[in-house]
Amino acid sequence: MGVHILSTGSSVPNFSVENQQFEDIIETSDHWISTRTGIKKRHLATSSISLTKLAAEAATKALNQANINPEDLDLIILATSTPDDLFGSASQLQAEIGATKSTAFDITAACSGFIIALVTASQFIKSGSYNTILVVGADTMSRWIDWSDRTTCILFGDGAGAVVVGKSSVNSILGFKLCTDGRLNSHLQLMNSPLTSQKFGSTAVPKGKYDYIKMNGKEVYKFAVFQVPAVIKTCLNDLNLSIDEVDWFILHQANTRILEAIANRLSIPFSKMITNLENYGNTSAASIPLALDEAIKDNKIQPGQIVVLSGFGAGLTWGAIVLRWH
Known part of the structure; x- marks a missing residue:
């Protein structure tokens, strides 16, 4: 059983920020950023753009490219570390694109997420469990950035990319x-850092709150x-x-x-x-x-x-x- 990548798609928010715009909020310059990172601008999701919406736009483009109806999908794998819902956003993505017959789940592995998700999809196809799978990598990292930290705030942008994979006699994944x-782990993390808690007798139960990257x-x-x-x-x-x-x-x-x-x-x-x-x-x-x-x-x-x-x-x-x- 071969695994074939049928199509691709992507989406980024319309709003973008160029390097010069950081000069008003932190001590930096376009020259400093571009020479050290290669980045000139990044796209940021405004409050009206959800992670699910970005993922759905990329997914829809990939599905249209492959001429596949969302109802023909067997499985959706969403690779993201910034879901709209802490319980996962793959089910929201499924509903957004109308893939009513598919199973859907999230994979959380940050910048390696898409690689792990694509490998996971390929194993489902090779085993014969599913025939057509949508794999989406999407993140809105801008929502977890400390905009006063010049070592991280200049680096990240928001976006989504998708592929549709299916079974085939021709194998794409070698x-x-x-x-x-x-x-x-401590070299790159976004930790749960509770600031408040509810007491039950003498025992404190923390209230969840995530810190910045x-x-x-x-x-x-x-x-x-x-x-x-x-x-x-x-x-x-x-x-x-x-x-x-x-x-x-x-x-x-x-x-x-x-x-x-x-x-x-x-x-x-x-x-x-x-x-x-x-x-x-x-x-x-x-x-x-x-x-x-x-x-x-x-x-x-x-x-x-x-x-x-x-x-x-x-x-x-x-x-x-x-x-x-x-």
Whole structure:
């Protein structure tokens, strides 16, 4: 049983913020941000735009591209760390697009979320459990940012990307590898930090409240630059493929310096890296499917080409998927 990526779609909010606009609220400049991150602007979801709405727009585009009716979906997997509902938003997405016959659930793995969700979908198809699956990566990280923290507030944007995958005799997903190291969790986290509690006798029961994103940039950089090339090489070695046989690399869009360092470690020209950081910033689980959708629309990726997807982020988690595009 093969797994075929039938279509892609993406969505970002209309409202965008350019680097110069940060100069009025924090000590920074367009030059400082762009030279250190590669980011020029990012799109932010206003109060009228929910995570579910962004995800639904990307999903609808992917479904229309594949000429698939939402009622024909067997499963929806939503990769997000910023759901509208703490219990999960996949069911809301199911209702929003009218996929009344599908099962739906969330996967929370931050910037690695889409990779893990796509692997999960592929396993359901290979086992014969489901035939047609919608995978969406979507995040509204702007709602969890401390806008006075210049180390994080300049990095993140909001968006959604989607793919529809189905069973086929032609297999698109050649191989994958997923990794986790919870010992490094403190380097990138968004913690539950209760400030108040209800007392029952002498026992305090905390009231849930999440803090802002906290990141140790230096440690995340070292982690990504070391682990991502290693997991990519492992995937390719398992498939008896060389780095030179890969036509395109689509990595999590975190920071241009990270992507450049990974390209150097892999000994590949940076021109093989598909990037859109300049226009969107770090959109977490949305970054890989958003970049993939743009690359398909721009006709960069051609049938038969080998494409490597790789995500890395909070957890700390990381992983890679090797595709042959059909």
